[in-house]
Amino acid sequence: MTDAASGGSHALTLKVEGNKLFQRGNYAKASEKYKEAIALDPTVPAFYSNLCICHSKLSKFEEMEVSARKCIALDNNFIKGHYWLAMSLKCRKMYRDAVNVCDNALEIDPSNSGILQ
Numbered sequence: 001m002t003d004a005a006s007g008g009s010h011a012l013t014l015k016v017e018g019n020k021l022f023q024r025g026n027y028a029k030a031s032e033k034y035k036e037a038i039a040l041d042p043t044v045p046a047f048y049s050n051l052c053i054c055h056s057k058l059s060k061f062e063e064m065e066v067s068a069r070k071c072i073a074l075d076n077n078f079i080k081g082h083y084w085l086a087m088s089l090k091c092r093k094m095y096r097d098a099v100n101v102c103d104n105a106l107e108i109d110p111s112n113s114g115i116l117q
Contacts, residue, residue, distance in 0.1 A: 011040040015047060022050070027057040045071045045078040052084035056091075064088040079105055083114050 018033030031054035037047045048071035055064035065088035071081030082105035089098035105115045 008041045011037040011044065011047070014040070015044075015050065018050060018054075022054065027054045030054050031058070043074060045075045045081060048074070049078070049080040049084060052080075052088070056084070056087060059091075061088045061091040064091075077108055079109050079112050079115065082108070083112075086115070 014033045014037040018030040018037065021027075021030035021033060031051055034047050034051040034054065037044070038051070041047070048067045051067045052064045052071070055061070055067060064084055068081050068085035068088055071078055072085060075081070082101055086098045086101040086105070089095075089101060102115050105112065109115065
């Protein structure tokens with residue numbers, strides 16, 4: 001196994017560990033696992049998306065925005081990135097910006113129920 005492959009494999013293991021912590025309500029420790037996964041493989045949008053939901057639960061909305069923007073930068077078609085960006089803006093009462101993000105996301109996926117809400 002190459003170093004890159006083993007790093008990616010370990011990153012996925014960290015993501016699974018983060019998911020388990022998240023399910024138990026331990027959002028701070030879950031976010032640390034996702035950050036560790038990102039450090040090993042910063043090219044996976046889902047790691048940033050998972051980090052966003054932790055930031056949301058911890059009311060860290062500016063950090064959620066940063067993670068969401070990174071997620072979108074990695075894959076503009078990854079709708080969860082747009083969702084988390086819109087939520088981060090909404091939570092900070094930046095409603096017009098949140099609506100614009102939703103409009104952009106709906107151009108990519110017009111029937112996405114998360115964005116339509």
